[in-house]
Amino acid sequence: MLIKLQVLSSFAALLVAWIPVVAASILFIVLGLLFARYLGNKILATDYKFKKSIQIIVEVIVAYIAIVLGLQNMGFRVDILLDAFRIAFTAFVIVAAIVFGISFAMAYKKEIQDFARAFKR
Secondary structure, three states, X not given: OHHHXXXXXXXXXXXXXXXXXXXXXXXXXXXXXXXXXHHHHHHHOOOOOOHHHHHXXXXXXXXXXXXXXXXXXXXXXXXXHHHHHHHHHHHHHHHHHHHHHHHHHXXXXXXXXXXXXXXXX
16 A cells, blocks of 8 residues: 555656646747737738738747747657758748749849850850
8 A cells, every 4th residue: 555655646746846847838838929929910010011921920930939849848749840840941941042033033134144145155
C-alpha cells in the first residue's frame, strides 16, 4: 500500500509543478494573440493600398509564432510546426524574389533590350 501511495504522491507533485508552466504558456499565447490583433489594427489605421492583406498576413504570422512558442513551453514537441514555418517562409521568399525580378524586368524592358543589342555587337 505504501508503494501505491508513493506513486500517487509523485504524480501529484509533477502535476502541481506543471500547472504554473501551463498557466504561463496560456497567458503567453493569449498575450501573443492580443498583440497580433493590436498590430493588425495599427496596420488597418494606415492609408496603405494593400493594408487588409498585410493585416491578415501579420496577424497570422504573429499568432502562429505565439501559439508555437506557448506549446513548446508547455513541453509539446513542435518540430513539425517549426519545419512547416520554415518551408512556408522559404516559399514566400522565393515567390517574392520571382515577383520582384519580373516586375523589375518589365519596368526596365527598354533598357534591357538596348543593353542586349549593344552587347551583341
